[in-house]
Amino acid sequence: MxxxxxxxxxxxxxxxxxxxxxxxxxxxxxxxxxxxxxxxxxxxxxxxxxxxxxxxxxxxHLQLFFVPAGVGIVVYLAVLRDHALPIAAAVLGSWLIGLVVVGWTAVGLERLLGKPRDDLGAGPHGAGEAA
CATH class of the missing domain: 1.10.150 (DNA polymerase; domain 1)
Structure with a gap:
């Protein structure tokens, strides 16, 4: 060890x-x-x-590595409370931007490679239709 x-x-x-x-x-x-x-x-x-x-x-014991982050949140709780709206906007905005960029990248790669994905297991009749 x-x-x-x-x-x-x-x-x-x-x-x-x-x-x-x-x-x-x-x-x-x-x-x-x-x-x-x-x-x-x-x-x-x-x-x-x-x-x-x-x-x-x-x-x-990975969960123990989150203890310092939790302590930091508790220590800065007043700052987080005072700036809750900008923090929430930044978190949601960055998440949305990341989601859009990943989607555009996936679509761009599908077009570039010429291979559309078939994740849903849709058959030749489309998703949800019986053969």
Whole structure:
């Protein structure tokens, strides 16, 4: 377990170093996670390895990582209350913009590739019609 946690922390530090040396705008832990992914794919690491066991143990207690975010919400509750309308507008607006962009991208890719999706299992007679 300690060896796996050491590997995970080493890749996080490596990600931080890469981000600072290359001066990119990606968080260091994300870069470290990408490097870890490449490492695991190249080594064909098994499910019984120390890195996988440590990651599984961390995932088992994932809910604990939300405690600091919950504490932050409680601490800034007065600020959130005072600015509830702009925050709600920003959250809903960004969600709507994201939804529209994903929809346009999906339609654009379907047209570009010439393959319409058939997610609903519609037969030759259309969705919901019996053959």
């Amino acid at each position: 300690i060896a796996g946690l050491t590997w995970l922390l080493a890749f996080q530090v490596l990600g931080e170093v890469v981000v600072r040396v290359l001066d990119v705008t990606v968080p260091g832990p994300v870069a470290g996670m990408l490097l870890l992914f490449v490492f695991l794919r190249l080594r064909r690491y098994g499910d019984d390895g120390s890195i996988v066991r440590a990651g599984t143990a961390l995932l088992r």
